[in-house]
Amino acid sequence: MPASPNNAFNTQPPPKKADERNPNKPYTVKYSTLNPPTMATSMNRRNWLKTSALVTTGALTLPDGIFNTASATPLVTLRSTSQHNIEQRMAQDFPNLKARLFANENPFGPSEKAKKAMTDAMATSYQYPIQVVEQLVGKIAAAENVKPEQIMVGTGSTPLLQASAVFFAKNGGSIICGDPAYEYLPDEAEKNFGAKWVKVPLTADYKYDLDAMEKAIDKDTKLVYICNPNNPTGTYVDAEKMRAFCERVSPKVPVIIDEAYINYLSDPKGMTLIDCVRKGQNVIVARTFSKLHALAGMRIGYFVGQTEMLKNLLPYTVPFGALSALSASAALATYDDTEYLQGALKKTLESKEYLYSVLKKEGYTYIPSVTNFVMFPINMEGQRFVDEMTKRGVGVRFWKFNNKEWCRISIGRMDEMKAFEEAFKQLS
Numbered sequence: 001m002p003a004s005p006n007n008a009f010n011t012q013p014p015p016k017k018a019d020e021r022n023p024n025k026p027y028t029v030k031y032s033t034l035n036p037p038t039m040a041t042s043m044n045r046r047n048w049l050k051t052s053a054l055v056t057t058g059a060l061t062l063p064d065g066i067f068n069t070a071s072a073t074p075l076v077t078l079r080s081t082s083q084h085n086i087e088q089r090m091a092q093d094f095p096n097l098k099a100r101l102f103a104n105e106n107p108f109g110p111s112e113k114a115k116k117a118m119t120d121a122m123a124t125s126y127q128y129p130i131q132v133v134e135q136l137v138g139k140i141a142a143a144e145n146v147k148p149e150q151i152m153v154g155t156g157s158t159p160l161l162q163a164s165a166v167f168f169a170k171n172g173g174s175i176i177c178g179d180p181a182y183e184y185l186p187d188e189a190e191k192n193f194g195a196k197w198v199k200v201p202l203t204a205d206y207k208y209d210l211d212a213m214e215k216a217i218d219k220d221t222k223l224v225y226i227c228n229p230n231n232p233t234g235t236y237v238d239a240e241k242m243r244a245f246c247e248r249v250s251p252k253v254p255v256i257i258d259e260a261y262i263n264y265l266s267d268p269k270g271m272t273l274i275d276c277v278r279k280g281q282n283v284i285v286a287r288t289f290s291k292l293h294a295l296a297g298m299r300i301g302y303f304v305g306q307t308e309m310l311k312n313l314l315p316y317t318v319p320f321g322a323l324s325a326l327s328a329s330a331a332l333a334t335y336d337d338t339e340y341l342q343g344a345l346k347k348t349l350e351s352k353e354y355l356y357s358v359l360k361k362e363g364y365t366y367i368p369s370v371t372n373f374v375m376f377p378i379n380m381e382g383q384r385f386v387d388e389m390t391k392r393g394v395g396v397r398f399w400k401f402n403n404k405e406w407c408r409i410s411i412g413r414m415d416e417m418k419a420f421e422e423a424f425k426q427l428s
Contacts, residue, residue: 098393099416099423104231104261104373106294107412108347110330111340114295117333118326129325136332137302143336144274144304152310155322157260157288157301161185163316164223164256164284169195173222176200178208180401182227182258195222206233206367206375210245217253224249227258228273229265232399232408234369239271246273250282254309257285260301261371263292263341264348277304284309289331291372292344298327348372351411358421362428372411377404385427392423 100107110118121132133153141148154160161184168175169189177186179199189195198221200213208226217224229236246255257273265271276283284305290296300323303310334340352374359366359376366376378385382398382405389396394416399406409420 096393097390097395099412099419100395101410101412101416101420102395102397103296104291104371104410105296106292106344106348106372107416108294108344110294110298111334111337113337113340114293114330114334117329118298121325121329125325127325129323129328132325132328132332133323136328136335139332139335140302140304144278146274146278146304147307149307150277150304150310152303152305152313152317153323153328154301154303154317155299155327156290156296157258157286157303158184159317159322160286160301160303160313161256161258162188163313165189165195166193166316167313168223168254169193171222172196173220174198174218176213176216176221176224178202178213178226178230180232180399181208181225182231182260185225185256185258196220202230202233202235205235206230207235208237210237210241214245214249217249221253224253224255225258226255227260229259229261229371231261231371232373232375232397232406233367234371234373234375235367236265236271236370239273242273243276246276246281246283250276253282255281255283257283259285260288260291262287264345264371274304277306280306282306282309289334292341292348293331293334294344295327295330295334298324298330300327300331347413348411351414351417354414354417355409355411355420358417358424362424364428373408374411375399375406375408378407379405380427381405382407388427389420389423392426394420394423396420 121129134148137148137151137153140151152160154163165185165188170193172194174196175186175189176198177183177200179201181202186195186197190197198216200209200216203209208228208230213224213226226237226242228242242257246257249255257276259272262268262272272285273283274285277285284303286301286303288301289298290301303313352369352372355374356366359374364376364378366374369375378398380388382400385405385407386396386398396410397408399408411417412420
């Protein structure tokens with residue numbers, strides 16, 4: 001099929017590598033899971049440390065031409081989105097909450113295998129974790145029946161989504177996303193690069209309106225971004241509908257499917273869209289170890305996509321995703337730890353059912369959730385509700401949409417859910 005002018009495979013080549021003696025010029029990252037170093041091509045340690053430091057400070061080295069001003073420099077600190085700012089402020093301002101229910105974490109902690117792997121990795125943590133990263137990529141590739149070069153790892157999925165925001169928005173255009181949905185990528189693109197964020201309202205049952213999203217595509221569309229299951233609503237669009245959507249849309253414009261919460265579904269293998277990648281479609285699937293695997297603090301995620309597409313993103317990422325030896329080792333150990341994953345899921349479902357019962361007893365409705373968080377409408381202004389709950393030692397989040405005020409509560413341990421119940425009854 002002839003390539004569309006909007007197709008991200010038809011892009012300018014990545015920026016040329018700078019003279020290493022001139023640090024003010026942009027450079028292209030040479031090594032990654034797409035081009036791993038061999039005995040004959042050892043890694044430039046200083047470049048790796050340099051780019052790793054940039055990511056941990058929230059900055060990216062960008063090629064010339066992204067900012068059409070004479071004063072723009074390659075080093076640009078991107079503004080954080082409101083969602084991340086809110087959660088960061090709550091974590092900093094209220095570290096001693098009785099119930100930390102605002103960040104969609106797995107409160108049951110990492111698996112024993114993951115903890116042992118991290119402890120063992122400390123002995124050789126003076127070495128760059130090249131081998132363990134390659135092992136992790138190989139394990140994921142084998143499990144998903146894709147090639148290792150179709151996988152790109154990062155410190156959580158967030159830096160990869162940020163790289164996507166830079167790449168797809170650097171020349172303007174628009175990004176289509178649901179509303180409400182996980183806003184990090186389109187918000188970064190809009191705030192930092194002037195891309196238009198096309199928000200498509202959800203359906204009456206709070207799911208993505210795929211037909212409306214497809215109709216919204218035009219000559220300016222650079223990307224369609226879908227978080228499925230969706231954050232903050234906790235809803236899921238049927239895999240067959242999603243596959244049909246990607247088959248129709250991906251020849252016109254790239255599609256990113258964020259599957260951060262896929263492991264909370266009953267059949268993740270059958271419900272993922274990675275098979276679209278295997279079919280050669282212009283689709284990227286984002287995954288993270290921050291949710292059910294309980295490694296949010298270790299920061300590890302990955303993209304699965306077409307090799308050429310990932311190469312387009314490569315100049316905006318870092319070698320080996322800047323993964324530490326501990327994080328890569330933990331992810332490798334917990335990737336297919338079925339016993340742990342099933343146990344954590346069981347406890348999550350028990351806490352969620354308890355939450356449902358509390359809401360029902362207090363006369364509240366809620367959006368049925370397939371994830372580790374639940375959204376329900378509240379009877380007071382959202383910020384005031386959050387403030388009152390925080391005073392009572394319970395951290396939650398709020399949203400406004402459909403002319404209603406909503407609370408999103410992350411599923412916690414049973415003691416945290418009971419702390420929520422005690423505080424909630426005082427306000428309901």
